[in-house]
Amino acid sequence: MERHFDHELETLKERLLLMGGRAESTIHKAVQAAERRDGALAREVVADDKLIDELEIEIDERCVNLLALQQPLARDLRFITAALKITNDLERVGDHGVNIADGALQLVGHPPLAAMNDVMRLAGLATAMLREALDAFVHQDAETARRLVVRDDAVDQLHRQLFGQLMSTMIQDPTSVERAMTLVLVGRSLERVADLATNIAEEVVFIAEARVIKHHSEELKAAARPPASTPHGRQPDSEDFGRT
């Protein structure tokens, strides 16, 4: 029974990694389609998203069956309940992929905008966060997860910069409005992907340490900043994120 449970848990992790990999490559492909203004590639994303949706259903069933048949406790119970939330997050990443692909279709046949470079950078940051958050999840690596929560700041900063750049483009050149607007929405989707990666990272800490850092990101970020607000640049110790 015990060995069977361990085996089922391993399979669950493998399937989650597969789902995460597909979600990541969906975003990658959608952004590539936007950069190359490649309609065929954009349409592939919609098909890819269906595979992600199917994996969500399959993994959720695995979780419910594990809960029903094995009645796990403590760390395993937390892992499985977190997995249910994470499939929800990954499914949403797939939806953002479809949104970005819709944007790519709008761009087909139109001249490129300079801001596309920053869109590509933003996509790189967001998908790297997603991949690392999933890795941290299956390896239950809370340290990596904590660092990821802080990294969301860099994404927000690049997203704001991109937004400002696109706004200027639209004001200066009314013929660019539709294309620039499309990139604004692509940028917003990528920023949400990074938020979803941050959610996953928060779940990792929850599982590993049975402590909720969710919605405490600001404290984590403040603690990671240089001196000024945090004397001696001290790292937060375990009590800082505890709830009683």
Add this chain to the structure above:
Amino acid sequence: MERHFDHELETLKERLLLMGGRAESTIHKAVQAAERRDGALAREVVADDKLIDELEIEIDERCVNLLALQQPLARDLRFITAALKITNDLERVGDHGVNIADGALQLVGHPPLAAMNDVMRLAGLATAMLREALDAFVHQDAETARRLVVRDDAVDQLHRQLFGQLMSTMIQDPTSVERAMTLVLVGRSLERVADLATNIAEEVVFIAEARVIKHHSEELKAAARPPASTPHGRQPDSEDFGRT
């Protein structure tokens, strides 16, 4: 033991309704702030979102404790696993409220745009869907839930119309670009809120009937359309959404 479990389940439902009510009123307040260009009201939304975040943590703990201590099966197990996903969805609704409030702050001191009327209508549709989805959830009313999935179409249509209107405004009047862009992002957030309500409705059908309609919305919508594609305008019967 049995009565204790029923009592705990009732409390769980009450807390979910409370969380849903707060999520809904956050969206309402944020959109009001955008309409009145009222910075003080917009800032209230950020405080309200913290209450939603706290409820997510509390309700998730209730779910995990119920799973650990009561080891529920069948319908109760499905209800609790769905609740874990729904708190995730409602938390995200709160985040959209904060996004909309950020938009409202951008609008303070600037003249209004005509498109605001459609934004208000969109907000009305999205929050009504959210409220009804939550009601359907606690009453495990699959019929209402199925109808909600179909209603998402009306939201998408209004959202597209709003988007087109704002695009024209930007092209015709470059001084409106920043305000119009803000409303585009507000509109996108409201459309996502309706998507999240649709997710919740899909969970309701899952619990009530142990069938997954998730990602089958297109079939549901096709079945609800007048004749042409569905002979005799027949409603889907149970097999249509079943998975074996």
